[in-house]
Amino acid sequence: MSTPTATAEPGRVPGAADPKRWVALAVVLIAGFMQLVDISIVNVAIPSIQRDLDATYAQIQWVLAGYQLAFAVMLITGGRLGDIFGRKRLFMIGMAGFTLASALCGLAQSPEMLIGSRVLQGLFGAVMFPQILSVIQVTFPPQERATAFGMFGATIGLATITGPLVGGLLIEADLFGLQWRPIFLVNVPIGILALAAASRYLVESRSPRALRLDPIGVAIVTTGLLLLVYPLVQGRDLDWPLWTFLSMAASVPVLALFAVYERHKKRLDGSPLVDLDLFRQRSFAPGLAVAGIFFMGIPAFFLIFSLWLQIGLGFTALHAGLTGIPFAVGSALASAASVRLAPALGRRILSVGSLLLIAGMAGLVWTVDRYGGAVHSWQLIPALLVCGLGLGSVVAPLVNVVLAGIRGQDAGSASGVLTTVQQVGGAIGVALIGVIFFGLLASQAAGVADDVIPGMQRNLQAAGLPPAATQQVAAGFRTCFEDRSNAKDPSAVPASCARAQAQGQGQPRLAEVVGAAADTARRDNFSKAFQRTLLFEIGVFLASFLLVFLLPQARREEVGIPVNRNALPCEERPPMNPSGLRIGTPALTTRGLVEDDLREIARVIITALSDDFDSQKDSLLERSRALMERYPLYPQLSAATV
Numbered sequence: 114m115s116t117p118t119a120t121a122e123p124g125r126v127p128g129a130a131d132p133k134r135w136v137a138l139a140v141v142l143i144a145g146f147m148q149l150v151d152i153s154i155v156n157v158a159i160p161s162i163q164r165d166l167d168a169t170y171a172q173i174q175w176v177l178a179g180y181q182l183a184f185a186v187m188l189i190t191g192g193r194l195g196d197i198f199g200r201k202r203l204f205m206i207g208m209a210g211f212t213l214a215s216a217l218c219g220l221a222q223s224p225e226m227l228i229g230s231r232v233l234q235g236l237f238g239a240v241m242f243p244q245i246l247s248v249i250q251v252t253f254p255p256q257e258r259a260t261a262f263g264m265f266g267a268t269i270g271l272a273t274i275t276g277p278l279v280g281g282l283l284i285e286a287d288l289f290g291l292q293w294r295p296i297f298l299v300n301v302p303i304g305i306l307a308l309a310a311a312s313r314y315l316v317e318s319r320s321p322r323a324l325r326l327d328p329i330g331v332a333i334v335t336t337g338l339l340l341l342v343y344p345l346v347q348g349r350d351l352d353w354p355l356w357t358f359l360s361m362a363a364s365v366p367v368l369a370l371f372a373v374y375e376r377h378k379k380r381l382d383g384s385p386l387v388d389l390d391l392f393r394q395r396s397f398a399p400g401l402a403v404a405g406i407f408f409m410g411i412p413a414f415f416l417i418f419s420l421w422l423q424i425g426l427g428f429t430a431l432h433a434g435l436t437g438i439p440f441a442v443g444s445a446l447a448s449a450a451s452v453r454l455a456p457a458l459g460r461r462i463l464s465v466g467s468l469l470l471i472a473g474m475a476g477l478v479w480t481v482d483r484y485g486g487a488v489h490s491w492q493l494i495p496a497l498l499v500c501g502l503g504l505g506s507v508v509a510p511l512v513n514v515v516l517a518g519i520r521g522q523d524a525g526s527a528s529g530v531l532t533t534v535q536q537v538g539g540a541i542g543v544a545l546i547g548v549i550f551f552g553l554l555a556s557q558a559a560g561v562a563d564d565v566i567p568g569m570q571r572n573l574q575a576a577g578l579p580p581a582a583t584q585q586v587a588a589g590f591r592t593c594f595e596d597r598s599n600a601k602d603p604s605a606v607p608a609s610c611a612r613a614q615a616q617g618q619g620q621p622r623l624a625e626v627v628g629a630a631a632d633t634a635r636r637d638n639f640s641k642a643f644q645r646t647l648l649f650e651i652g653v654f655l656a657s658f659l660l661v662f663l664l665p666q667a668r669r670e671e672v673g674i675p676v677n678r679n680a681l682p683c684e685e686r687p688p689m690n691p692s693g694l695r696i697g698t699p700a701l702t703t704r705g706l707v708e709d710d711l712r713e714i715a716r717v718i719i720t721a722l723s724d725d726f727d728s729q730k731d732s733l734l735e736r737s738r739a740l741m742e743r744y745p746l747y748p749q750l751s752a753a754t755v
Contacts (some may be wrong), residue, residue, distance in 0.1 A: 124441070128674055133314045134253055134257075134309070134315045134664060136247065137248065137311075137314040137315050137316065138252070138253075139310075140307055140311050140314055140414055141204070141245045141248050141249065141311075142245075142264060142316065142589040143303065143307050144204070144208055144241060144245065144304075144307050144311075145245050145265065145269075145272075146268050146271065146272050147211075147303055147304065148211065148238050148242060149268070149269060149272035149273065149276070150272045150275065150276045150279060151215070151234070151276075151296075151297075151300065152180075152276070153273060153277055153280075153415075154277065154279060154280035154601060155176065155180075155280070155296070155629075156216075156277065156280075156415045156416060156419045156561070157276075157277045157278055157284065157419060157430050157433055157434050158293040158296050158430065159176065159177075159416065159419050159420065159423075160419065160420060160423035160424050160430070161284050161292055161293040161423075161430060162176065162227070162293050162426075165292055165293060166222075166223060167224075168224040168227075169224070169350055170349070170551045170601070171346050171349065171350045171601070172225075172228065173224075173544055174416070174544060174547045175228045175231075175240065175346060176224075176227060176228055177223075177233055177412060177416060177543050178342060178346065178539075178540040179228050179231050179232045179235065180231045180232065180234055180235040180238075181235065181536045181537075181539045181540040181543070182232075182235070182335075182338060182339075182342065182413065182536070182540045183231075183234075183235030183236045183239065184235040184239045184536050185338075185533045185536030185537045186239075186331055186335045186338070186533075187236050187239035187725075188239045188243065188388075188532060188536070189205070189234070189386055189529045189530075189533060190239075190243075190326060190327070190331055190386070191239040191240040191241070191242070191530065192243035192244075192247075193324055193325075193326055194326070195240075195244045196319060196320035196323035196324070197319065197323045197326075198319065199318065199319045200247045200248055200317070200318050200319065201315040201316065202688070203240055203244050203596070204241055204244035204245070204248065204310065204311060205242060205308060205311050205315075206219055207237045207239075207240035207241025207244065208237075209306055209308060210233065210237030210240065211234055211237040211238050211241055211304065212300060212301055212303075212304025212305065212308070213233075214230050214231075214234040214237055215230075215234065215297045215298070215300035215301060215302075215304065216297070216301050217229075217230035217233065218234065218299035219279075219291075219294040219298035219301075220294070223412075223603035244261075245265070245541055246265070247317070247318065248315060249261045249262060249265065251316065251318040252315075256654050273445070274438075274441040274442070274445060276431070277434040277441070278431075278434045278435065278438065279296075279434075280296050281300065281429070281431035281433060281435065282431060282434070283295045283296050284429075284430035284431070285430055285431040286447075294454070298631065299416055300633055307493025316466060318656065319730065321429060325384035326384070327375075327378055327384060327386040329374060329378075330374060330378060330385060330386035330387070331386060333370055333371040334368070334371045334386070334387075337364050337367035337368040337371055338364070338537060338540075339737045340360045340363050340364035340367055341360075341361055341364035341541070342541060342544050343360065344356075344357035344358070344360045344361050345361070345530045345541070345547075345548060346543075346544045346547060346549065348549055349548060349552060349601075350601045372389060374695060375389050387526075387530050388530075391519070391527050391530065393525060394527075396515065396516075396519065396649065396664055397515075397527060399660060399663035399664050400514075400515030400531065400552045401515075401530070401531060401534050402660050402662060402663070403515065403657055403660045403661055403663075403664065404511060404515060404531055404534055404535050405535065405537065405538035406538060406656050406660065407467070407507060407511075407538070407654070408534075408536075408538040408542065409538045409542030409653050410506065410650050410653035410654055410657075411538065411542070412539040412540075412542055413542035413545065413546035413649075413650070414650055416543055417546055417550050417590075417642075417643055417646055418437070418548060419433060421639050421643040423434060424639060425486070425636055425638070425639025425640060425643065426486065426488070426636055426640075427632075427633060427636075428490075432490070435490065436490040436497075437497065439493075439494045439497040439498040440497040440498070440501040440504070441501060442501060443497070443499065443500065443501020443502040443503075443504070443505065444501040444502070444508070445501075445506040446501075446502065446505065447469075447501065447502040447503070447507065447509070448505035448509040449509075450505075450506075451466075451505060451507075451509045451510050452510070454506075454510075455509075455510035455513060455514065460514050460632065460664045460668060461661075462498070462507075462510050462514065463506075463510070463511065463514055463657070463664075464504055464658055464661045464662075465503075465506055465659045466502075466504070466505070466507035466663065467654045467655070467657045467658035469500070469502050469503030469506060470499075470500055470504065470507075470650075470652050470654040471651055471655060471658070472499055472503070473496050473499035473501075473502075473503055474496075474499075474647050474651045475651060476496030476499060476500075477493065477496040477497070477500070477644075477646070478644050478647050479496075480492055480493060480496055481640050481643060481647075482644060485636070486633065486635075486636025486637045486639070486640045488640070503654075507657075508666050512528055515531060515664065516528055516531070521597070535612065542653070545649070545698060546561045548648060549645075549646050550642055550646045552641035553641070553645055553646060554598050554638060554639070554642045555598050555599040557638065557641055557642065558594055558595045558597075558598035559591070559595055561594070561634050561637050561638045561641065562590065562595065562634055563591070564637065565633050565634045565637070566587045566591065566628050566630070568630070568633075569587065569590065569626060569627065569629075570584075572626045572630075573586060573623070573626050576622045576623065577622075586623070589609065589612060590627060590630065590631070593607065593609045593610040593611040594634055596608075596609045597610060597714070598638060599726075614669070713744075
């Protein structure tokens with residue numbers, strides 16, 4: 114791991130606190146908020162984007178998965194770039210690129226342009242985001258760092274809650290007739306102001322022991338992931354040709370090649386993208402499995418949830434955003450509570466969270482089964498709240514629990530790989546959920562139409578339509594509904610639907626009855642597809658629950674309970690990691706300094722004042738750094754920079 118070092122500004126005493134540090138904090142927090150909101154805000158806008166750009170279902174999946182894949186493969190490299198060339202410089206480059214990509218997203222004239230712009234957003238976001246925590250680390254003195262990290266944590270929570278609501282408000286307002294575009298364009302003035310402020314208030318810093326880049330490793334793992342994800346997303350649109358299966362099979366040897374190359378890179382210069390020696394530590398592989406599989410379910414759920422609400426039930430974007438608030442509130446509450454519960458429960462907090470998500474998803478299945486397409490937002494509140502509680506119980510302590518068994522010197526590398534796996538899992542989940550959800554929409558369309566047609570025929574006969582004409586309309590309705598449900602582009606009007614619409618011209622009563630039947634069929638079809646797809650979500654979180662048991666039960670001090678090491682016999686004293694306590698605890702205050710820390714501080718001070726200072730200077734610096742880095746928040750986001 115590298116040590117953040119700050120370059121003192123002209124006229125400022127080296128080591129003195131930066132007088133502009135709080136303004137600098139505001140700058141990086143605004144940037145972080147902008148990026149985090151942009152992740153959650155897109156889900157609400159997906160149906161509006163689809164209608165405006167005539168995007169296929171596969172293309173809207175790429176709008177989400179493209180960003181996640183780009184962010185994942187660039188994250189560790191982005192942190193290393195900051196170490197090498199300067200965190201301020203890379204922060205500004207990332208912010209400028211992210212702002213430009215946001216403008217391109219807002220100006221996109223085709224699905225392909227939007228997807229490309231989202232990939233660009235993900236790449237520059239991965240360059241910018243790792244610098245935020247490093248900037249905080251080098252800008253604030255130790256006694257103020259906990260407050261700064263606390264404000265960063267609050268920013269994450271605020272962005273998670275407000276993203277869908279802000280997206281709904283912007284789309285509902287339809288500013289200047291731009292529909293969904295302001296959700297991206299609003300980033301442009303904010304990004305320009307943040308760049309101007311960053312150039313003035315941020316302090317440059319870089320690492321004296323930065324790891325080298327691994328561009329070949331990035332290229333290999335990107336190729337392997339694309340070979341897997343691309344056919345999953347595109348397969349349905351292309352009717353699953355042979356090459357899609359060959360591509361998925363080819364991803365296995367390519368990813369194996371990545372592992373071989375990383376071992377070679379480790380021997381060559383000690384700077385692999387992924388240090389495979391981490392897998393020798395007993396908790397790491399199960400931890401990656403838990404994180405990757407768990408995050409397969411989260412972005413995937415929000416995709417189908419948004420599609421169900423807006424396309425299936427006809428909710429507006431604002432209505433959909435408001436409907437999801439119980440989920441966000443539950444997540445925020447559980448995140449705060451889990452910080453206190455994790456020390457007592459250890460890995461069991463992940464099991465509890467997974468079970469809550471299973472219960473919440475089962476509650477959604479029951480609610481949709483009971484109310485069908487006529488469900489109201491308030492009827493979803495209990496299940497969504499439980500889901501949110503489950504998510505918050507896992508996300509907040511996940512990194513600490515998984516990394517509890519990792520050696521202190523490996524914590525940075527391990528947490529970087531962990532975050533990358535989370536993003537990759539999210540992208541794969543979006544691809545898989547599309548195969549299931551959109552496949553169900555097509556396969557069950559005939560059955561849904563058969564359920565609706567008898568009622569439609571009765572209404573047509575009540576309107577005075579002859580039985581022969583009623584049969585003809587019913588046959589046309591069935592064909593139209595099946596063709597629309599099987600369409601690759603849901604905004605396109607199949608030929609069968611165009612004929613049915615022509616039949617209704619000049620007959621308002623006929624058009625009214627058929628339109629009502631079509632609305633009911635659409636609601637029922639989407640509701641059934643959503644309900645059945647939730648079984649995939651339940652399976653994902655059940656797998657996460659079972660995998661948690663593969664994690665070793667960490668010692669009390671590793672999961673957050675300070676232990677007086679000196680009260681134990683020497684042979685039973687648990688090893689102390691470089692920070693003096695467990696790895697990655699999210700505590701945000703300086704309370705809880707234990708006896709060991711006080712003794713270490715005293716030893717550092719005494720040695721610094723002694724005649725041995727010169728001979729022990731390097732050791733003192735390392736021990737002082739370790740003490741100053743107690744309780745790092747969200748280490749997975751700064752893995753390559755701390």
